[in-house]
Amino acid sequence: MWMYEKKLQYPVKIRRPDPKMAQIIMSQLGGPDGELGASLRYLSQRYSMPTNEIRGLLTDIGTEELAHMEMISAIIYQLTRDLSEADIKKNGFDTYFVDHTTGVYPVAASGVPFTAAYFQSKGDAFADLTEDLAAEQKARATYDNILRLADDPDVIDPIRYLRQREVVHFQRFGEAMRMVQDNMDARNFYAFNPSFDTKCSRKCCHKEMDT
């Protein structure tokens, strides 16, 4: 289960509204490499991971992604406060406004609504962890693109923080991948699917820590 902590993981304090920037950053809420998809990806995949350490890692990273979704939502919320009619019409925010007013809704910057088709849960540790490594890099690249388009230091600061977390998660997923490989037959990693075919590698790598 989860219990709410009434705080953002990193502060978001944006003084100047900018609906166009909100629409761009929205991609990290409901877009193909966004935080919502990241969270659902890891929290769905964790059930078929072959060791307790990796199940725990996916739980913890999936939970952090929920905190990142909240930060992105806070950025969108603050960028769309006190808008005038002219602000809404300027730069095409009117196309979002007509459907959602200034409510926060998960869509990509292009207007495509969030879909679970953005991620997989393959039930195969190698396939899932390889997707997770790519997902962190794609999210990092999206943040790099946002940083190319943003000029307000109030926006740039939390975006840089979120970008850095993608790099840390990539590192941890790389270690998880190595942990799976260490548990497998080094001559043929794909001889069987440790998530499905056998219980032989379901024991904790560090058995003594379980007792």
Added chain:
Amino acid sequence: MNRREELMQAVRKYDFALYDLMLYLDTHPRCPQGRRLFAEYKAKRKAAVKAYVAEFGPINALQADTETRWDWGCGPQPWEKEAN
């Protein structure tokens, strides 16, 4: 930075260190230095949370006041500028 922001920033600082260490320990459970640091920041976080909650109310519902009033819903929400 006002007092509320200062106290909240102290909590966030230790929470960040603890979360990052937790992910590290997930893949390095045998690292004694990591575990030592986790224990150290955990103690510091406890004091920082206590200081914030005493003045500005609960961060977690378990810290809410049940004696005089239910204060879990009080104060700005985390996504408001005023809370950051």
